[in-house]
Amino acid sequence: MSEAPEVSEAELVLRSTRVVTPEGTRPAAVAVAGGTITAVLPHRAPAPEGARVEDFGDDVLLPGLVDTHVHVNDPGRTHWEGFWTATRAAAAGGVTTLVDMPLNSLPPTTTVDHLRVKRGVAADKAHVDVGFWGGALPDNVKDLRPLHDSGVFGFKAFLSPSGVDEFPHLDQDGLARSLAEIAGFDGLLIVHAEDPDHLAAAPQRNGPRYADFLAGRPRVAEDAAVARLIDQARRLNARVHVLHLSSGSALPLIAAAKADGVRITVETCPHYLTLTAEEVPDGASEFKCCPPIREAADQDLLWQALADGTIDCVVTDHSPSTADLKTADFATAWGGISGLQLSLAAVWTEARRRGHGLEDVVRWMSAGTAALAGLSRKGGIEAGRDADFAVLAPDESFTVDPAALQHRNPVTAYAGRTLCGVVKSTWLRGERILADGEFTEPKGRLLTRTP
Numbered sequence: 001m002s003e004a005p006e007v008s009e010a011e012l013v014l015r016s017t018r019v020v021t022p023e024g025t026r027p028a029a030v031a032v033a034g035g036t037i038t039a040v041l042p043h044r045a046p047a048p049e050g051a052r053v054e055d056f057g058d059d060v061l062l063p064g065l066v067d068t069h070v071h072v073n074d075p076g077r078t079h080w081e082g083f084w085t086a087t088r089a090a091a092a093g094g095v096t097t098l099v100d101m102p103l104n105s106l107p108p109t110t111t112v113d114h115l116r117v118k119r120g121v122a123a124d125k126a127h128v129d130v131g132f133w134g135g136a137l138p139d140n141v142k143d144l145r146p147l148h149d150s151g152v153f154g155f156k157a158f159l160s161p162s163g164v165d166e167f168p169h170l171d172q173d174g175l176a177r178s179l180a181e182i183a184g185f186d187g188l189l190i191v192h193a194e195d196p197d198h199l200a201a202a203p204q205r206n207g208p209r210y211a212d213f214l215a216g217r218p219r220v221a222e223d224a225a226v227a228r229l230i231d232q233a234r235r236l237n238a239r240v241h242v243l244h245l246s247s248g249s250a251l252p253l254i255a256a257a258k259a260d261g262v263r264i265t266v267e268t269c270p271h272y273l274t275l276t277a278e279e280v281p282d283g284a285s286e287f288k289c290c291p292p293i294r295e296a297a298d299q300d301l302l303w304q305a306l307a308d309g310t311i312d313c314v315v316t317d318h319s320p321s322t323a324d325l326k327t328a329d330f331a332t333a334w335g336g337i338s339g340l341q342l343s344l345a346a347v348w349t350e351a352r353r354r355g356h357g358l359e360d361v362v363r364w365m366s367a368g369t370a371a372l373a374g375l376s377r378k379g380g381i382e383a384g385r386d387a388d389f390a391v392l393a394p395d396e397s398f399t400v401d402p403a404a405l406q407h408r409n410p411v412t413a414y415a416g417r418t419l420c421g422v423v424k425s426t427w428l429r430g431e432r433i434l435a436d437g438e439f440t441e442p443k444g445r446l447l448t449r450t451p
């Protein structure tokens with residue numbers, strides 16, 4: 001993708017002393033025409049006649065983030081989160097592409113008709129590009145190929161109850177059936193991996209104590225489900241992806257499977273990388289999610305696994321609800337963390353503390369996620385890709401005020417935290433969609449999987 005620069009092919013030139021490219025961070029000028037990056041040139045390369053020039057000085061030019069795990073809930077639970085609010089939160093956080101999960105909207109994205117409904121609702125509200133995952137349920141095996149042909153990026157399944165009645169989980173046979181069907185067209189199954197038998201065997205206690213909640217969602221439930229998934233993927237030579245891994249003890253299984261050639265990828269989330277069980281106050285169910293935020297020792301293992309490639313990418317699992325569902329009882333409170341606008345800053349704050357660079361953050365949150373979904377025009381600053389960018393002041397910090405965030409309900413586990421990394425502007429296909437807190441009209445497109 002790095003052919004000889006054609007300087008004449010530019011309507012817009014973006015300069016920064018720190019452009020994060022696949023080859024590293026360097027001073028550069030990025031030429032853009034027709035919404036596409038046409039060349040990455042030396043920093044002081046002359047701009048062609050008539051081209052608009054934006055110079056960001058020492059602020060960092062990153063590829064827009066690609067967040068492949070977002071629950072928008074629209075239509076049906078739009079009071080939890082909708083396309084208008086979620087995509088504004090995304091843009092404000094430097095995310096230029098999101099892929100919507102097939103549940104907690106009504107309908108869920110489990111048939112072609114339902115996908116059509118979702119696309120219709122999203123079409124005029126998307127401030128960033130939006131794609132869709134389909135859902136694999138016990139009774140929709142016949143819908144999987146039509147959904148695939150309609151452009152979903154893959155299929156989500158639960159191996160334990162999902163939290164909403166309209167999205168039942170797959171048992172052992174159901175997993176085998178759905179995965180065989182999906183493998184038949186070389187699709188991708190993305191899995192919430194907690195084993196229902198291990199969950200049922202764990203002590204289930206009501207109340208505000210985080211330690212009780214954590215004891216009810218033990219590591220072994222994740223580890224057993226991951227092991228089962230690996231077995232099925234190996235047997236069928238199917239492509240699978242483990243969603244939101246929080247258990248450090250599942251990592252050796254995954255590393256061994258990868259070394260064996262099993263087609264498995266793994267994600268984790270900002271909250272597992274930046275928050276720990278030890279610091280969750282009792283009754284603070286804004287920290288509740290499944291699998292749960294675990295102890296600091298797990299967090300260290302997750303960071304090691306990102307560094308060594310066992311974990312491929314980082315996504316938010318942004319899964320909001322109204323504030324009234326976040327009760328002080330961890331057993332009954334809605335499980336889901338709202339972090340879409342904060343994921344870049346949260347991960348960057350901890351990444352730099354642990355000695356990682358912005359190149360690593362881009363690899364996990366843009367290039368890696370784009371690769372997972374097969375979004376070949378996203379995820380990198382190089383010729384031929386979409387001109388999607390975030391401009392970041394990496395050393396500036398801010399304190400999280402939930403009321404100032406763009407997602408619908410002002411609830412977040414990051415409230416009051418001081419984070420590094422301020423997004424100054426966000427660009428989608430060569431157009432600035434956000435600058436200094438001001439949004440343009442929605443310019444996002446609905447994306448379909450490229451065959």
Ligand SMILES: [Zn+2]
Nearest residue numbers: 071101317319
């Ligand atoms: Zn999720």
